[in-house]
Amino acid sequence: MTNQLAVGVDLGGTTVKTALIDSGGTVIAQSKLPTLAEVNPPAVIGQIKRAIRDVLPHAAGRTVAGIGIGAPGLIQNPGGIVKSPPNLNGWDEVPLADEIRREFGLRVEVDNDANVAAVAEAKFGAGRTHRDFLFIIWGTGVGGGIILNGEIYRGTTGGAGEVGHISIDHNGLLCNCGTRGCVEAYVGQKYLSKRTAEKVRSSPSSKILELAGGDPERITPLFISQAAEAGDDLAKEVLVEAGTLLGVMIGGVMSTLDFRITVIGGGVSAVGDFVYDAILRSVRNNVQKPLRDGIRIVRAELGNDAGVFGAAGMVL
Numbered sequence: 112m113t114n115q116l117a118v119g120v121d122l123g124g125t126t127v128k129t130a131l132i133d134s135g136g137t138v139i140a141q142s143k144l145p146t147l148a149e150v151n152p153p154a155v156i157g158q159i160k161r162a163i164r165d166v167l168p169h170a171a172g173r174t175v176a177g178i179g180i181g182a183p184g185l186i187q188n189p190g191g192i193v194k195s196p197p198n199l200n201g202w203d204e205v206p207l208a209d210e211i212r213r214e215f216g217l218r219v220e221v222d223n224d225a226n227v228a229a230v231a232e233a234k235f236g237a238g239r240t241h242r243d244f245l246f247i248i249w250g251t252g253v254g255g256g257i258i259l260n261g262e263i264y265r266g267t268t269g270g271a272g273e274v275g276h277i278s279i280d281h282n283g284l285l286c287n288c289g290t291r292g293c294v295e296a297y298v299g300q301k302y303l304s305k306r307t308a309e310k311v312r313s314s315p316s317s318k319i320l321e322l323a324g325g326d327p328e329r330i331t332p333l334f335i336s337q338a339a340e341a342g343d344d345l346a347k348e349v350l351v352e353a354g355t356l357l358g359v360m361i362g363g364v365m366s367t368l369d370f371r372i373t374v375i376g377g378g379v380s381a382v383g384d385f386v387y388d389a390i391l392r393s394v395r396n397n398v399q400k401p402l403r404d405g406i407r408i409v410r411a412e413l414g415n416d417a418g419v420f421g422a423a424g425m426v427l
């Protein structure tokens with residue numbers, strides 16, 4: 112394969128990160144501008160165009176395959192229409208792909224953060240040697256992306272891969288999407304912290320509480336993880352339970368798609384190996400026997416750079 116170039120744009124609530132990247136994963140040029148989210152959509156689009164103009168000249172005459180953009184909110188594909196992104200003022204529905212295509216005359220792809228991170232792992236990270244895998248972003252919520260034949264699978268309207276809203280208990284906790292028992296309502300950062308705060312009340316000597324400065328409201332997955340590393344039983348119990356619940360959902364997806372690999376990234380995914388062991392045990396218990404061989408749960412490799420790499424990866 113020839114070494115192509117692409118522009119990747121990571122549109123965040125505060126900054127627009129942009130990079131010109133080659134298909135080998137080398138960053139040729141990069142730019143970081145304020146999003147101007149508090150102004151209005153034309154201002155934000157202006158910043159995206161400015162950022163692309165900053166990096167494009169560094170192609171120095173080499174062909175640029177296109178521009179990929181990772182954006183918050185719901186993305187309607189095909190079309191790259193960004194709908195109601197949180198944290199972007201006055202932004203209802205914007206045909207972002209068209210806007211950028213008109214300006215630069217290049218191929219433009221727009222997708223949501225989780226799908227973009229999945230593409231980043233497929234092209235440059237933990238999934239690069241696998242044609243098919245499930246990607247999970249375990250952080251504030253639980254997002255996902257399905258990589259099929261090395262490409263993101265988007266479904267009919269672009270909504271495929273929202274695995275955080277798979278219910279694991281029809282009588283379970285109410286999720287903010289309105290459904291009961293979504294796995295996100297148990298293991299998403301906010302819910303995990305809240306449930307741990309309740310448990311800590313009956314184990315006040317837990318190291319978790321000490322790390323949170325004695326205030327259950329200040330408990331975060333990082334403190335739970337640190338307490339577990341220090342040998343705290345409650346912390347280990349909470350994380351093993353979270354891993355087990357996540358594994359129930361993953362097992363269902365692996366069964367549906369006959370996949371063997373799940374790559375997990377996101378803030379909470381920094382937890383210790385024992386949590387990954389719990390996830391794997393649970394996945395194996397939740398798929399049929401003939402599918403169990405070769406199931407693996409692996410850590411994502413790209414971290415904070417996943418946004419620009421995955422965005423560029425969509426057009427490479």
Ligand SMILES: [Zn+2]
Pocket residue numbers: 275276277286287288289290293295
């Ligand atoms: Zn939900």
